[in-house]
Amino acid sequence: AQSVSQHNHHVILSEAASLELGCNYSYGGTVNLFWYVQYPGQHLQLLLKYFSGDPLVKGIKGFEAEFIKSKFSFNLRKPSVQWSDTAEYFCAVNPDKLIFGTGTRLQVFP
Amino acid sequence: EAGVAQSPRYKIIEKRQSVAFWCNPISGHATLYWYQQILGQGPKLLIQFQNNGVVDDSQLPKDRFSAERLKGVDSTLKIQPAKLEDSAVYLCASSLELTGGVFSSGYEQYFGPGTRLTVT
Numbered sequence: 001a002q003s004v005s006q007h008n009h010h011v012i013l014s015e016a017a018s019l020e021l022g023c024n025y026s027y028g029g030t031v032n033l034f035w036y037v038q039y040p041g042q043h044l045q046l047l048l049k050y051f052s053g054d055p056l057v058k059g060i061k062g063f064e065a066e067f068i069k070s071k072f073s074f075n076l077r078k079p080s081v082q083w084s085d086t087a088e089y090f091c092a093v094n095p096d097k098l099i100f101g102t103g104t105r106l107q108v109f110p
Numbered sequence: 111e112a113g114v115a116q117s118p119r120y121k122i123i124e125k126r127q128s129v130a131f132w133c134n135p136i137s138g139h140a141t142l143y144w145y146q147q148i149l150g151q152g153p154k155l156l157i158q159f160q161n162n163g164v165v166d167d168s169q170l171p172k173d174r175f176s177a178e179r180l181k182g183v184d185s186t187l188k189i190q191p192a193k194l195e196d197s198a199v200y201l202c203a204s205s206l207e208l209t210g211g212v213f214s215s216g217y218e219q220y221f222g223p224g225t226r227l228t229v230t
Contacts, residue, residue, distance in 0.1 A: 004152070036221075043113065044153070044201065044221040090152050097166055098143075098219060100152030 002027045004093050006101035013081050013108050021076040021104050023091030032094040033074040035065055039087045047089070050074065061085070081108050112136065114222035116202050122228045128190035131225045135183070135204030141165070143219060144177055144187050145201040153201055159185065192229045199224040 007022040025031065035047040048059025055067040065076045074091060086108045091101040115134040123129050135142050141160050145153035156175065158166040161182040170177070174193070179185040189196055203219040 043223050044203075046218050049218065092152070097155050097158065098153075100154070102150065102152050 002093065002095055002099055004091055004099050004101035006089075006091050006104050008104045009102070010105045011107070013106070015083055015108055015110055016080050017108075019076070019078040019081045019085075019106070021089055021091075021106070023074045023076065023101060025072050025074070025091075025093040025099075027072075027093060027095050029095060033065070033067055034092040034094065034098070035059065035063070035074075035076050036090045036092060036100075037087050038090070044090070047076070081106075083108050083110050114202055114204055114220055116200075116222040116225055118225055119223060120226050120228075122230065123192055125194055125229050126191040128188065129192055129227060130186050130188045131200050131202075131227075133185045133187070133202030133222060135185075135202070136220055139204035139206055139220070140182070141205045142179055142185050143203040143205075144185070145203065147199045147201055147224070149198070156187070189227075192227075194229050197227055197229045199226050 003026050005024045013019060033050040036044050037047045038044045047063055048057050048065055050057045050067045056064060058064045063076060063078050065074055067074050086106060088103045088105050090103045093099050114136055117132050121129055143158050144156045146156050147153040154169060156170045157177045159179045162179050174191060175189055177185060177187045187200060201224045202222045205219045
């Protein structure tokens with residue numbers, strides 16, 4: 001069955017630290033890849049997406065993600081986090097419907 | 111533009127009771143989705159509509175869950191009778207189009223605030 005694995009369930013960082021959240025998926029065909037973010041008290045919203053082309057995708061608020069097809073991975077990165085990045089982050093894959101990972105809760109302390 | 115609207119925001123019911131959730135998608139969005147998000151998990155698709163037709167309901171527990179989108183705009187999701195394990199956040203999302211499983215480059219799902227259901 002198609003699935004998405006997010007290895008980090010809870011990440012705690014200080015401001016200005018670098019961030020990398022892991023995401024691996026199991027599906028052998030063509031997929032669309034997404035990272036969604038849910039800030040406290042807000043709706044789930046799209047952070048970035050990959051459909052085709054350059055495997056390094058840049059999203060909002062300085063986030064980027066790299067699609068590595070051979071590793072079935074789509075890791076999210078940010079060189080320097082801010083307190084306002086505190087949120088829950090979901091990786092999702094869309095072979096034919098959107099399949100979400102279990103999410104990573106990120107807490108950034110000033 | 112206005113986002114996806116959902117109501118109610120919170121609902122507490124006893125097991126075996128029924129409950130209904132309402133969703134109004136973004137204007138012009140042909141595709142509407144209902145997701146269930148259990149605490150500690152990611153959202154799981156329950157049902158997907160394009161206009162007023164069902165595209166995918168393979169993960170909808172049809173013995174107790176039903177959904178409709180009669181005029182291809184707003185939608186209701188119903189649970190009857192509810193079980194304890196139905197406690198979750200029910201999310202509605204909409205997108206511009208879904209064409210036979212091939213997604214356009216503009217494809218993005220916009221989510222509503224969700225309805226938090228507690229079954230006691």
